[in-house]
Amino acid sequence: MRDRIAIALALLLLSALSVARVSRPPRPVAATSPDTVFSAERAMRYVEDIAIRPHAMGMPDHDRVRDYIVGQLNALNLRPQIQTTTGVGTRYQVAGRVQNILAWLPGVDAHGKAVLLVAHYDGVEGGPAAGDNGSGTAALLETLRALRARKTALAHDVIGLFTDGEETGLLGAAAFVREHPWAKDVAVVLNFDTRGTSGRSVMFETGVGNRDAVSVLRSVGDATAGSVFTTIYRTLPNDTDLSELSMLGQPAMNFAFVDGIERYHTSNDDVAHLDPGSLQHQGEQMLGLARAFGSGTLPRPRTGDAVFFDLPLIGLVVYPESLAIPLAIVMCLAVGAAVFRSRRGVIAGVVVTLVAVVASASAAFAVTWIATLVLQRLHWSGDPQWRGLYALAVSLFCMAVVLALASMAKRWTHESGVWMGAIVVCAIAGLALSIVAPGASYLFVWPALLAAVAVLTPARARPVVEWIAIAVTILLLIGFAYGVSVVMLGIAGVGAVALGVLTATVVLLVLPRIEAVMAGVEWNGAEWLAAASAVILTAVAITTRPGPDHPVPTALVYAVNADSGEGWFGTYSGVSDNWSQRVIAPFAAPPAWTRRVSGTRGLVGHPVARVSLDAPAAALVRDTIIASARRLVFRVHAPPGATNLVMRALGAHVSSSSIDGRVVDTTRYRRRPAEWSMPYWAVPDTGAIVALSVPTGSHIELELVSRQPGLPKVPGLTVPPRPPQVVQAQFGDATYIYRRLVF
Numbered sequence: 001m002r003d004r005i006a007i008a009l010a011l012l013l014l015s016a017l018s019v020a021r022v023s024r025p026p027r028p029v030a031a032t033s034p035d036t037v038f039s040a041e042r043a044m045r046y047v048e049d050i051a052i053r054p055h056a057m058g059m060p061d062h063d064r065v066r067d068y069i070v071g072q073l074n075a076l077n078l079r080p081q082i083q084t085t086t087g088v089g090t091r092y093q094v095a096g097r098v099q100n101i102l103a104w105l106p107g108v109d110a111h112g113k114a115v116l117l118v119a120h121y122d123g124v125e126g127g128p129a130a131g132d133n134g135s136g137t138a139a140l141l142e143t144l145r146a147l148r149a150r151k152t153a154l155a156h157d158v159i160g161l162f163t164d165g166e167e168t169g170l171l172g173a174a175a176f177v178r179e180h181p182w183a184k185d186v187a188v189v190l191n192f193d194t195r196g197t198s199g200r201s202v203m204f205e206t207g208v209g210n211r212d213a214v215s216v217l218r219s220v221g222d223a224t225a226g227s228v229f230t231t232i233y234r235t236l237p238n239d240t241d242l243s244e245l246s247m248l249g250q251p252a253m254n255f256a257f258v259d260g261i262e263r264y265h266t267s268n269d270d271v272a273h274l275d276p277g278s279l280q281h282q283g284e285q286m287l288g289l290a291r292a293f294g295s296g297t298l299p300r301p302r303t304g305d306a307v308f309f310d311l312p313l314i315g316l317v318v319y320p321e322s323l324a325i326p327l328a329i330v331m332c333l334a335v336g337a338a339v340f341r342s343r344r345g346v347i348a349g350v351v352v353t354l355v356a357v358v359a360s361a362s363a364a365f366a367v368t369w370i371a372t373l374v375l376q377r378l379h380w381s382g383d384p385q386w387r388g389l390y391a392l393a394v395s396l397f398c399m400a401v402v403l404a405l406a407s408m409a410k411r412w413t414h415e416s417g418v419w420m421g422a423i424v425v426c427a428i429a430g431l432a433l434s435i436v437a438p439g440a441s442y443l444f445v446w447p448a449l450l451a452a453v454a455v456l457t458p459a460r461a462r463p464v465v466e467w468i469a470i471a472v473t474i475l476l477l478i479g480f481a482y483g484v485s486v487v488m489l490g491i492a493g494v495g496a497v498a499l500g501v502l503t504a505t506v507v508l509l510v511l512p513r514i515e516a517v518m519a520g521v522e523w524n525g526a527e528w529l530a531a532a533s534a535v536i537l538t539a540v541a542i543t544t545r546p547g548p549d550h551p552v553p554t555a556l557v558y559a560v561n562a563d564s565g566e567g568w569f570g571t572y573s574g575v576s577d578n579w580s581q582r583v584i585a586p587f588a589a590p591p592a593w594t595r596r597v598s599g600t601r602g603l604v605g606h607p608v609a610r611v612s613l614d615a616p617a618a619a620l621v622r623d624t625i626i627a628s629a630r631r632l633v634f635r636v637h638a639p640p641g642a643t644n645l646v647m648r649a650l651g652a653h654v655s656s657s658s659i660d661g662r663v664v665d666t667t668r669y670r671r672r673p674a675e676w677s678m679p680y681w682a683v684p685d686t687g688a689i690v691a692l693s694v695p696t697g698s699h700i701e702l703e704l705v706s707r708q709p710g711l712p713k714v715p716g717l718t719v720p721p722r723p724p725q726v727v728q729a730q731f732g733d734a735t736y737i738y739r740r741l742v743f
Contacts, residue, residue, distance in 0.1 A: 096681030199259025345414030349421020364500030570605015
């Protein structure tokens, strides 16, 4: 019994350590620490001053935050400059008047290359942006202060770039790459962003040829990183400033803490919900890398990509991606030898493993789908998909399914057959990934290789090697499952399936130790695990409530058609929270022009009185024929208080365009729009100059939609205050003004 308890405790401790490794940031360092040390307590003072109110482009607080950053840099005697220009995105069809802030910290080599540290200082209109990205801005200020406090300068220059317009389409980064003279001096790019309010800072994206950069990260220590994240991120339609900065062609790394996603881009992304430990980890990575690169060789040597992952005590494991296939071959040879030694029951074990993985994934999907339906009926319950306790309940149910199947299989196959079958399946997955996605291969190659080595080890030393294999398996896979399912995707749909697959894989690979704990217990204790899962699910249903920590995101809309005089009040299609539904009732069929206001989402709500508001305007400046095309040049104005103006050209194909004299490059667009469309952020008082080329003889209509934060006072309309659990999100409450002009 004592041995069983010891094994169970060891498995539980390893599992807890694996989750903590990806979720628990370091403790914040006090402001009384030495000047050359990064202190989250000092950095939080910057956040408190920045995240007072929303400060998106075009909002009054945007310029307040700009001036605050400039003032802090002046206090450090860094002589900041502001790059004021029109940024035109190359990933999205968007433009805007950006104000990047730059500071140059000189190194000993006055004519050498520089390390570029980047954080965006703009936010969204719906929240004060303490996490995204007041934390990154504060970390950059604190890092520059700590570097300035050094008695001796670094060997190389450090550029601090506070970009503008990241939230609106990476505009500041695009403008820096396209126009700023310092861009040619950059040798390394380090970008820092967030997607939540807590958690560890994860290095989730790199430039091409990352082995050298990741090796430097390893020297800094305490990194949370995995080439699997880089592999996945390269396939996703997601972007940060690094998507534009990568055009510099230099080694690059991207960092963010991503827990607390429920508060991301909401009014609860505030100082009260920001974890100082997350800021500490972000800042330690930034300062450590600035010192490492700034003291090392620049430019960096060119290398290929690497496979990398972090483990407790060991740190970051890094090896060339070119070794992924040879290592997988060694793994296959070891697994083949282990199969030859075991022989009996392996084929049956492979079948059971495949059935168990599919059954576990199906069970996770079904449980979360049913739980979601039930909780939707319980109007006092919230959404549990980002909660660790919910993940535990789903995992326990998946474990019950897998252990029940393993128990059944023992009746008609050899005792070790299921375990060996799991090793074989894991090996096949590792080999396949080594070929098609080597950055993700380590998740399966190392557990399979170490498990096979344990089988081949002489009996006397075998327990030690088995425990090494178990420890590596748990530390790699459980932490990854938590990060993917609980933090990044949520425990629903794909996130639930991933949790089911990874849970089954871990259970099968450590099956001998689990069976040792459950020796003599019918069905390997599956019924007890299922019962525990049911109890926890019930507790989650009872205790899960919307609140400040788990808010309900909302956004109300007042829209007016300046041409027809119609007014409309409502929200975006797909917003189904109870508070919004009550506020916008009664519902009516929306007129066609409201879909043009909100894009493809559409609006739901009802007609209301029109409020007299200034409308956007456009004047034709020039109409000429150039290279057999009609070239139309407009000066477009946004009404006072507008943060954003969307321009659409209708009635003729636009073959090329420019904004404020800058050619619109569509070659890198994420999505190809069916019509020419260009949102312009922070339109200057003098207006924006827009040039469009269309076929000769064609007529064109210009559709203009302006947006400004907040709702006007509408006669006959009363909007009640939001309860504490209901918060503004993304654009927040906004007023849209629609107009259509014919040329």
